[in-house]
Amino acid sequence: MRELVERVGAWVRRHDAELLAELADWITQPSVSRTGEGMTEAARHGVALLERSGLAAEVVETAGWPVLIGTDPGPPGAPHVLIYGHYDVQPPGPLTEWTSPPFRPEVRDGRMYGRGTGDNKGQHLAQLLGLRALRELTGGLPCRVTVLLDGEEEIGSPHLAEAVRARIAPERPDLALWSDGPVHESGRACVVLGVRGVLAFELRATGSHIPLHSGNWGGVAPNPAWQLVQLLATMRDAEGRVLVDGFADSVTPLSPGELRALADLPVDVPTVLADIGAPGLEPPASAGYYQRLTSPTFTINSLTCEDAGEHRTVIPNVAIARCDIRLVGGQRTEDVADALRAHIARHAPGVEFTTGAAMQPSRTLPETAYTEAVLAGANAGLGEPPLLVPALGGSLPIASFTEQLGVPCYGVPLANVDEANHAPDENLELSWFRRGIVAAAAIQQAIAEAAR
Template sequence: MDLAEQVRDWVTEGEPRLLAELAAWISQPSVSRTGEGMAEAAAHGLELLRRSGLTPQVVETGGWPALVGTAPGPPDSPHVLIYGHYDVQPAGPLHEWVTPPFEPDFRDGRIYGRGTGDNKGQHLAQLLGLRALRDITGGLPCRVTVLLDGEEEIGSPNLAKAVRQLEKPDLVVWSDGPVHESGRASVVLGVRGIVTFELRVRGASGVLHSGNWGGVAPNPAWRLVHVLGTMRDPQGRVLIDGFDDDVVPLSPGEREALAKLPVDVPAVLAGIGAAGMEPPSGPGFYQRLTGPTFSINSLTCEDGGEHRTVVPNVAVAKCDMRLVGGQRVDAVFAAIRAHLERHAPDVEFVPGGAMSPSRTLPETPWTDAVLRGAATGLGEEPLLLPALGGSLPIAAFSDELGVPCYGVPFANVDECNHAPNENLVLDWFRRGVVAAATVQRAIAEVGR
């Protein structure tokens, strides 16, 4: 019997206990934004590391602590760091939950509760994969470090500080976010970064009657619209000098992987009620998700939603930019500031949160091993995604440590992460446990 079959049997035999362990972890609140349950969750997470045969420790960061577990492997075996996060999003509107967010409920082949898919269920599958390896083979095939971040849902502001306190691994494996939107298993090589900011324009000292003052008093809303027009043209080109100067072109392996990804663009657009994609017209669907973007998230005149016939005195645009390999947060912020100094020095620029992009090339030596291990454990050939459209703090490893990073998601497409009724399909959880073990075995075979 091969390892995958042995781990599947291990999961089947222990399923009541494993699901009870999952439910107990979900029932422990750990909301980093408010602090709800964080101290208790840290203690719970340390115990999970200990139960998985790891030596646990708390790594202080100045914020919510990181939880670290380590275990030796055979001599000269690869050192794998597994990343996850134990904090979760706030529950959100309680009336929209079918069952309470921190009272996990099993129904229709899923477990519902805050943190099921994002990220407790996924990193628990990784830990159980290590536990299965110990029970079945007597040890781990690789040297392992597990790092559970306590601040991912607030942007991981102190993750790099924690990472600097660890010994450098050979590679990083993480399980977060959903599988490919087609429902296929996937291996993810990178994530886009993000910067958020506000543009604020002020007019008169107060709101004015548009009949008495229209055409006389400066209108900050029109000023803001015109400023935004200097930053992106109707064809979708970002006009901020230096914004994308550092973008690294896609490698041949990345282009090949993108070309293999399945997508029915008309069906995707119909699903969101859109008639077409955003300009420009040239790039394909997945090429767009590997490039930098500039989005206006909201426009407001701070009128409380009353929409009176007035000349407003304040106009605000909230924006974000998604970043790709090569772009640096500080350089992008500097480019925006320089653009505003040239075109609109009267506009206030308020920088917000930021996260750097991370990029691992398909040509990296560990890629085939991770793909092979994931295919064996998940029971299907995974799609290779050069980058997620969204953002995760993986640059804390790829940039700080200079090591390749691989995402192997174990959550269903409709996991509703960050939303009411967050859930995890139990079959993905079971398969995730198996894949966590087989990926470790495949990595070890390359390292020999």
């Protein structure tokens, strides 16, 4: 392994200028799934990247934006590894808040800036380049490989599961890998075993058909804002407990391996709070920092009375709350939605409940096969022992692999903590990009060796 890591590292240094140019070209190509900007051209560009890495590429059409798939048969009997990434990006947002244009990548102080550098073009390109390095240096890949690039991750991957059933399930992989999101907040490398799911929803309460003068109609006309606030108060108490019957009945307890991994994760809570300017942690006070990120949550994202910010002395006619639920292992978005719907029907039957984006949670246990191999490969390639993270607080559509395919799924983030994904001046530290290429190759080799 050491010799391979040294050879791949030398390959990266030898080709550094062209590899950075390849990354810049990929960032230059817009691929905003929400608006469609550049998506057709981006699919062609993505296919070319797959082919350049020696993979047989195809475009899998869906009812939305296509999925791109690249395959290599590998040696007979070798493990089959699925690598997931996404080629779509978030909209740029306010252009005036960018130091340089979002689709005109610029390198400053060892970072490349541009939309998609960290989320996710730079990270899946590092995976592809790791495969390319292995092919050029050893004549082939040590594993059978399928690369899947999703075109709709930033809009909830509504058609990914269907594509996985049709195209991936018939030749089921042994495990899945993904590189997305930042490394651990301490700056350490990490291997991630799962993600929380998400269910977004809207609550809409209505009163009269127009806003009414609060003096003339106060105490007479119903106020939908109070109705909504009182409903929300029945759904979660001041200690953070969700009061919706059936909300968390199916949560699977953490395994001994997960509990050990959580206990080993470093955290400086006062520093975390100071960095975000918060006076304290959200209740309950007894919950540990990482316990919070492996537990389900109920969040109010916004409350409004649709008064255009005028704050007049009126009884509003409409009140809206936009919320999200984060789910953990054992929960299902459809079951949680049913529990919410039943609770609202009991407590405020006139409030309209509408669901939005949804992703199932995904969980891989530390005790699962290939965990040690992925940790060993990441250690060798990144040059530091990675932390083992049972679950990210955020969400990704990888339940399509753990649930539909029944395979373990491992995340190896390759972006800096302050990558500013989804924000202006999104960036990727090029040292992580270069090390990520080496790690991608080393992980493939470690998986192959573990299967022998």
